[in-house]
Amino acid sequence: MVHFANYSEENYLKALYKLELRQVKKITNSAVAKALDLNPATVLEMMRKMEQKKLVELLPDKSIKLTEKGSKKALRTIRRHRLWEVFLVKKLGFTWNEVHDLAEQLEHIDSDELVNRLDEYLGFPPFDPHGDPIPDKLGKIKKQVAVPLTSCQQGPTYQVQHFAETSDAFLQYLGQVQIAPGSKIKIVGINAYDQSYSLQLGRRSVQVSEKAAANILVQPADH
Amino acid sequence: MVHFANYSEENYLKALYKLELRQVKKITNSAVAKALDLNPATVLEMMRKMEQKKLVELLPDKSIKLTEKGSKKALRTIRRHRLWEVFLVKKLGFTWNEVHDLAEQLEHIDSDELVNRLDEYLGFPPFDPHGDPIPDKLGKIKKQVAVPLTSCQQGPTYQVQHFAETSDAFLQYLGQVQIAPGSKIKIVGINAYDQSYSLQLGRRSVQVSEKAAANILVQPADH
């Protein structure tokens, strides 16, 4: 075979897209290297190849920007990833925190026909099981308005939209404290000593660290 | 990433398995090279690696044999391939001759959990859309008793089981003449000039070359 589609390239594109989303001010080779757990030299090399392909621009201040073409390609991969996640959860009965690694593989399957049919088969779901929006066929994606729990007030009820981290450890953790997309949360208090959060979920009461709270993204619940 | 599961290895294993099935007397590096469209030198190199991994035995007469371990692994890949084909046809509405290349990609997705759930979701299908048997979780596979149309008589009705070739061109061809797994066929006659076959399919009458007939595998139809 020796061609393996654009496995690596797609991963770079996704990483760049996510960094841009996270509004990292200056996306450098090292930042990408950290995100993908690679050596900066490797990233630099790849960025030059991807510049040639007009997928990224390398700006004079050494920052990296996705081109229109690059963004589109990134969104295509994200679409695939999220649709496969829906499939795994809705059809095969995986739980929402088991599917990330599998989708990471499936997203590289190279066929628009396949992914469009999958979309239709799943009923054109707007969100994946983590609460993230799924780009449509044309790459259109719903803007996420969720904010980290750490920027929220005590009192009102919030609904968990999605998460800012996707590490296994974190997802495992969320499973333990039973926080999932859609969960309704109230902040009961913040511990003055270690900044940990006391949360109310229905009738359950849960403690989470500040670090965890910062990665839980919520929207004000309507009631 | 740079690990790509065992993409190539799985392809070698499949090719070897198929050659053994086809009862090729002496499976040589060149035979495998031809099957996979590779250089014999490449195959030799790979076979040595796979020998170390105890996936194949390199016999003194230079022939290659799958070990128990190798066969098992080949069957795992074949199982995946065929289950994905069923999924693509039954759930996503692809036609049985469109799915091979997609399944070729999907079969390398590395998760037994996934494939077992898929199996269950599809209702443990015993055959894929081409009529080939699907190995179960343990690698058990139904013996195929089908024979090439070229070894059949004029007169009786046969049912198409599967095909000995999977090239796009051939599958396309079958689509044109509307021969699919399950089709009922009677041999009307063999043209003395070019050995081509006149077939009766229901009320349709079809001419196929000897080459094509040799790749159409059938079983006697029960009525």
Add this chain to the structure above:
DNA sequence: GAACTTTATTTGGCACACCAAATAAAATTT
């Protein structure tokens, strides 16, 4: 069995995606 032909193996090379260590450039501190 010598000559020829076919098949198998070795050799040297390539592209890809990666890394570690060395060097160069930029930013920060003093």
Add this chain to the structure above:
DNA sequence: AAATTTTATTTGGTGTGCCAAATAAAGTTC
């Protein structure tokens, strides 16, 4: 602004999977 620290880039190297061309071995023909 000089010294130091941090960040970026270059350089040389790796493993995997591949190839073409050269050589060696096996098989065939005369």
